[in-house]
Amino acid sequence: MKIGFFTDTYFPQVSGVSTSIRTLKEELEALGHDVYIFTTTDPNVKELENRIIRMPSIPFISFKERRVIIRGMLYAYYVAKDLELDIIHTHTEFGLGFLGKQVAKALRVPCIHTYHTMYEDYLHYIANGKLIRPIHVKQFSKVYTAHLSAIVCPSQRVVDKLTEYDIEVPKYIIPTGIDISKFKAVEQTEIEAIKNRFEITDEHLFLLSVSRISYEKNIQTILQGMPEVIQELPQARLVIVGDGPYKKDLEELVESMNLSDYVYFSGEIPNEDISAIYQAADIFVSASDSETQGLTYTEAMAAKTQVVAKGNAYLDPLFDDLSLGLTYPSNDDFAQSLITYAKEKHPTNEAILKEKLFEISSVAFGQNVERLYEKIISTYVEVPEEELAENEEDEDGLSSLRIFRK
DSSP states (O other): OEEEEEOSOOTTSOSHHHHHHHHHHHHHHHTTOEEEEEEEOOTTOOSOOTTEEEEOEEEETTEEEEEEEOSOHHHHHHHHHHHTOSEEEEOOSSHHHHHHHHHHHHHTOOEEEEOOOOGGGGGGGTGGGTSOOHHHHHHHHHHHHTTOSEEEESSHHHHHHHHHTTOOSOEEEOOOOBOGGGGOOOOHHHHHHHHHHTTOOTTSEEEEEESOOOGGGOHHHHHHHHHHHHHHOTTEEEEEEOOOTTHHHHHHHHHHTTOTTTEEEEEOOOGGGHHHHHHHOSEEEEOOSOOSSOHHHHHHHHTTOEEEEEOOTTHHHHTOSTTTEEEESSGGGHHHHHHHHHHHOOOOOHHHHHHHHHHTBHHHHHHHHHHHHHHHHHHOOOOOHHHHHHHHHHTTTSOOOGGGOO
16 A cells, blocks of 8 residues: 655654654555655754655744644645555644645545544643633534544544544544564663663662653642652652653752652653663653553553553553553542552563553554555545535635645
């Protein structure tokens, strides 16, 4: 198959979406397919990249780490036409997402979409949440998903939310997989070097947080629970890996709570080095409220590091055995849940871990998406011309690609 990905977010922009897209691209190519990524320009990209088509873009107004296209739409269409794509897979509901939908209509090929982001968790970035409300997210999501052939949902939480939005497009739960081979055991000397870097000894309880440092990741709950944790487990030390707009606030919170001797901010660590960090830690901790799935949890599992995390419809069944980790129901439960779990000590059940690792592997991810593509292509029926015209009227102002209509 020849597959076109359309996304506003891709490397060198670091995010779970970028990682998911690259992982899927690599697995589909390993299965013999050709994958082309249509995405935005980035000032950090200096050279041409194989099978990556970049269109002129500018930073998004309230979220400058992300970019939106400003032109190049016609160019993208002609490239896609020359490539003779069999299916288009969009990974954003904005500029390049709408472009991907319109190109699919013009080429008369199916278009599916992965709903990566729970936008209701991010409304505070736009006018402090006063401009766009959850009802607007529902309306926009319904407009975007109209006439798609399928929606890939990384977890049950996404299915539930889209059902709540009254979106009737067929939904398929396919969790994003990770490359398990990147998490093979590292040398003990490397583990010791990491601990030395963070001033952690074997007597300490090494707690690890890995994420973009933003408000919705809820790291503040972890910090607010640390005094209670330290009272029961004075050997506890927390390393926070990542960067983001909320880092300064968290650093100030650590100082005001007199936690500087217990909490270390490492900054962003390259993806190729993160496996050893996970393996050096004793417990991965998270209180995030914004995950549709959360690759950091599965990365921790692949590194054989136990997890204590705030539960949801995805995480609760993933960590349904105490040898892998524990989920807790609310922010107030974090500290006591961690204390209890750390004191009890649960040896890893290798048989359960092996089964879980295949479920979360990039190999399974690629195979599941490949099967979905084959099903969608084999059953694809073009949207009637009158429905296309009606949809164009509904989306007036959202696309300038009517010229592509045949």
